[in-house]
Amino acid sequence: MKTNALRLLILTFFCKVALGINSGHDYYVNIEMTWSEARNYCREHYTDLSSITNQDEDNAMSELSSGSDSGKEGIWIGLYEDANDTWKWSGGENTSFFNWAMQESTSVMKSCVVHKTSGWLTKNCEDVFPFFCFHKALLLVKENKTWEEALEHCRSREMDLVSLVSESDVVQVLEISKTAQTDNVWTSLRYLGDTWLWVDKVIDNQQSGTQNEMPQCPTWSHHCGALSLQVQHLDSWDCADRLNFICYCKGSSVSK
DSSP states (O other): OHHHHHHHHHHHHHHHHHHEEEETTEEEEEEEEOHHHHHHHHHHHSSEEOOOOSHHHHHHHHHHTTTOSTTTTOEEEEEEEOTTSOEEETTSOBOOOOOBOTTOOOBTTBOEEEEETTEEEEEOTTSOEEEEEEOOEEEEEEEEEOHHHHHHHHHTTTOEEOOOOSHHHHHHHHHHGGGOSSSEEEEEEEEETTEEEETTEEOOHHHHOHHHHSOSSOOTTOOEEEEETTTTEEEEEOTTSOEEEEEEETTOOOOO
């Protein structure tokens, strides 16, 4: 028994060193792949390729890869240029933050982006680089609670109700909700004033598309957002109904 436990400990340590260095909920994966291969790897083992929304997050990525020499030429992040010449993250979100390297220029042959300490560079998506993945740790709570009770439950455990701001979020929540005991699960979506909000965050219509799905004038009781597991989209729901729900472990990760 002790021998098996020791072997497991050694293997776990080896995998963390060889495959990824964990910091918060982002991982540096020291395997060279094309952008598409890296995205598939992240979606299989974590959640998706990492996105960067501000300078602090960009600095954190530099710190994450600072102990490795293999990422000096660049490390894939989730940013790519779609068919409409729009820069998006691999989860489907638009971006308003960029940190291009000086004198960086884009071309039709360079539609994917690598991160470097000196700034971001566009690369041919078929080039191979190591990459950053992120993992969004979720917990399905199989207890029937109102929206307010669900929010209190998550926050009392230093978590929060989950927000669905990307395709990756939806896919992961649908996967973890397969064993839910209700047909719908609470999310952090709430109608306040005249706007649908995630918890403490105004929805960017272009980023998540949620406002296209949600009624702009819901009935007074249906001011909470639940994800329908059968039709796989968000619905306005009676906040007093009792549903299972998803808590999100902010700033945490699950090692692979």
